Amino acid sequence: MRLGGRLAAAIDILHDIETRHRPAAEAMRDWGLNHRFAGAGDRAAIGNIVYDGLRRRSAAGWLFDADTPRALAFGGYMLENGMAPEAVNQALAEDRFAPPPLDEAELRALAARLGTPLPEAARANIPEWCRPVAVRAFGAAWVEECAALAARPPLDMRANSLKASREKVLAALARAGAAASAIASRGMRIPPVAGDGRHPHVQAEPAFHKGWFEVQDEGSQIVSELAGAEPGFQVLDFCAGAGGKTLAMAAMMENRGQVHAHDADRQRLAPIFDRLKRAGCRNVQVLADEAALAPLEGRMDLVVVDAPCTGSGTWRRRPDAKWRLTPQQLEARQGEQTAILDAASRYVRPGGRLVYITCSFFEEENADQAHAFLARNPAFRACDHQAIWQERFPDHPQAVHIRREAGIMLTPASAGTDGFYFAAFERR
Numbered sequence: 001m002r003l004g005g006r007l008a009a010a011i012d013i014l015h016d017i018e019t020r021h022r023p024a025a026e027a028m029r030d031w032g033l034n035h036r037f038a039g040a041g042d043r044a045a046i047g048n049i050v051y052d053g054l055r056r057r058s059a060a061g062w063l064f065d066a067d068t069p070r071a072l073a074f075g076g077y078m079l080e081n082g083m084a085p086e087a088v089n090q091a092l093a094e095d096r097f098a099p100p101p102l103d104e105a106e107l108r109a110l111a112a113r114l115g116t117p118l119p120e121a122a123r124a125n126i127p128e129w130c131r132p133v134a135v136r137a138f139g140a141a142w143v144e145e146c147a148a149l150a151a152r153p154p155l156d157m158r159a160n161s162l163k164a165s166r167e168k169v170l171a172a173l174a175r176a177g178a179a180a181s182a183i184a185s186r187g188m189r190i191p192p193v194a195g196d197g198r199h200p201h202v203q204a205e206p207a208f209h210k211g212w213f214e215v216q217d218e219g220s221q222i223v224s225e226l227a228g229a230e231p232g233f234q235v236l237d238f239c240a241g242a243g244g245k246t247l248a249m250a251a252m253m254e255n256r257g258q259v260h261a262h263d264a265d266r267q268r269l270a271p272i273f274d275r276l277k278r279a280g281c282r283n284v285q286v287l288a289d290e291a292a293l294a295p296l297e298g299r300m301d302l303v304v305v306d307a308p309c310t311g312s313g314t315w316r317r318r319p320d321a322k323w324r325l326t327p328q329q330l331e332a333r334q335g336e337q338t339a340i341l342d343a344a345s346r347y348v349r350p351g352g353r354l355v356y357i358t359c360s361f362f363e364e365e366n367a368d369q370a371h372a373f374l375a376r377n378p379a380f381r382a383c384d385h386q387a388i389w390q391e392r393f394p395d396h397p398q399a400v401h402i403r404r405e406a407g408i409m410l411t412p413a414s415a416g417t418d419g420f421y422f423a424a425f426e427r428r
């Protein structure tokens with residue numbers, strides 16, 4: 001396929017996402033099923049156009065003065081690849097699969113706007129209602145922070161120390177272009193793709209099937225390390241989901257002690273069984289029923305609440321979620337977070353730790369929740385987050401937003417990771 005066919009496909013998919021309110025991944029998958037002739041390279045290039053358009057929706061809309069699938073596809077492509085309108089039209093010439101080339105009105109709008117600085121809202125690429133939320137979280141840096149959330153993400157992995165050292169995994173993944181991550185102690189990174197490219201399918205590697213590594217964002221690895229699980233600990237992972245953090249903590253514990261992995265949703269928990277087997281974790285018990293947690297009350301050294309949240313920190317990877325999010329959903333997540341924190345806190349032993357994690361940058365889900373939890377639960381006090389960070393990552397004092405009593409926030413702009421929040425409380 002040439003550029004024209006790819007742009008046309010991306011416009012169709014974006015139209016499907018908009019009109020049927022579907023997740024981008026689902027719309028992409030359906031398009032693939034209906035266009036089996038398209039090769040892996042074409043699919044990846046089309047996916048890049050769709051996702052770039054969604055990531056930079058405000059900027060593309062501003063350039064074209066229109067919020068249409070066509071504006072998103074053309075605008076996202078031009079912005080990401082630094083391509084001039086004339087060059088785009090040239091590439092579309094004599095391509096019978098191409099959408100109509102840029103017309104006079106579009107060329108005029110582009111001529112007026114390209115070359116002038118993007119307005120703040122267009123650079124930030126967030127829904128209008130999120131602007132005060134972002135300003136509250138980041139202050140004067142809100143545009144830069146949000147712009148970083150609209151960039152392409154890297155592919156991050158974690159070497160599983162139960163089976164292989166990071167050096168060994170890096171050697172096995174040499175062809176994939178992976179290098180050691182900047183902060184996480186067992187992290188490995190393949191940089192964001194450029195142009196029409198795609199990340200290698202690392203899950204097809206023998207090293208993956210042997211359990212030597214997991215795919216996990218570096219931010220998720222870092223908060224797992226900060227949680228501080230040690231060999232011999234009794235740990236409850238209260239919102240374990242598919243087990244990303246359970247696996248990381250089990251490895252840190254060197255298979256000694258016990259991780260009790262719970263989630264209210266059995267479906268979400270289901271993949272954990274295969275993952276534990278592959279990773280060689282022998283100290284994890286999966287407990288789907290909350291009733292089965294009763295014997296753990298007041299006995300855990302560490303309880304981790306990786307709470308359901310808006311996922312605003314993952315907008316690089318799921319840019320469609322950014323535009324679907326509503327204030328009502330934020331409110332619903334806050335209610336869940338409050339209830340889950342209170343429910344999970346009863347399992348912490350005196351002197352033990354409760355860790356609260358979100359993949360969001362919203363203060364409403366982060367520091368506000370931490371403060372409110374402490375106000376409701378005088379048996380807990382905030383840990384010193386500066387000290388926790390310094391102990392784990394002394395070589396990276398600048399990498400994160402740390403407020404001594406109100407937690408640690410990682411962002412793409414500060415740490416090069418997805419957005420994550422971490423807070424720890426100690427039971428008196």
Ligand SMILES: C[S@@+](CC[C@H](N)C(=O)[O-])C[C@H]1O[C@@H](n2cnc3c(N)ncnc32)[C@H](O)[C@@H]1O
Pocket residue numbers: 238239240241242243244245246262263264265268306307308309336340
């Ligand atoms: C952010 S995800 C967890 C991701 C997982 N820890 C990982 O690292 O892969 C949040 C999880 O909380 C679970 N959850 C929602 N409400 C819950 C509740 N009341 N009790 C326990 N888990 C809950 C959801 O099913 C979801 O799997």
